[in-house]
Amino acid sequence: MDTHWKDLYPDVTAAGGLVSAMKEAAKLGRGEIWPVPSATDTIVIETARGLVSVVPATEERLFRVRVHIPGFTWDVPGFTWEIGSTDDLGLLVDAVAAWREGVPFDELAARFTFLELDEFARALERGEPTSSQWADLLSTEFHRRQWNLLRRLHTDEVLRHMFPTISHGAVRLRVDLFDGASRQVLVHELDGERYEVLAGELGAAWVEVQTGDLIAYLRAALNQQ
Known part of the structure; x- marks a missing residue:
């Protein structure tokens, strides 16, 4: 992990990585997220609304949030779309926990203005x-x-x-x-x-x-x- 990355994410570095940092933030009353351990800086959380991944940007402090629907067993990529980004780790964990808990999308959009819930995301909620x-x-x-x-x-x-x-x-x-x-x-x-x-x-x-x-x-x- 280079010095530039440490400067952008001192809280993540101090916690020992993004998984640990998000788990620590979740313990502060922000709900459960259960991130899957990863060898990279990207983490994945399994939810009933798809796999949620968090990818830290390298050029600026920014946590990019994406939802992924698994691909083929035939080594074919899945279906992925970005639903927003924020530089606030606590806000990020709040949003991921709320997504995982099934909070209605209208409420998610009102509480977390950085989320960009497009028509396909809303179709997930409608069951369509x-x-x-x-x-x-x-x-x-x-x-x-x-x-x-x-x-x-x-x-x-x-x-x-x-x-x-x-x-x-x-x-x-x-x-x-x-x-x-x-x-x-x-x-x-x-x-x-x-x-x-x-x-x-x-x-x-x-x-x-x-x-x-x-x-x-x-x-x-x-x-x-």
């Missing part, structure tokens, strides 16, 4: 993250190349209830949003008539599937996991 994610992917120009595939998948009454994300141009569907090991499939469009599907355990091979068989194949693949 999947429908919100489908709507976002189907309306975002950045994902225009996947629109045809997304629409095809969304028309199915079973698949539209899977949580979708885009990974390296392919569409990923997962049964349980918060479980990285949940049943899931990855679909890549080769052309208008052929697709590649990846399902199953780590190291599974891509399987080519024709358009007419795609929906049935995906349903079967999800049921067999």
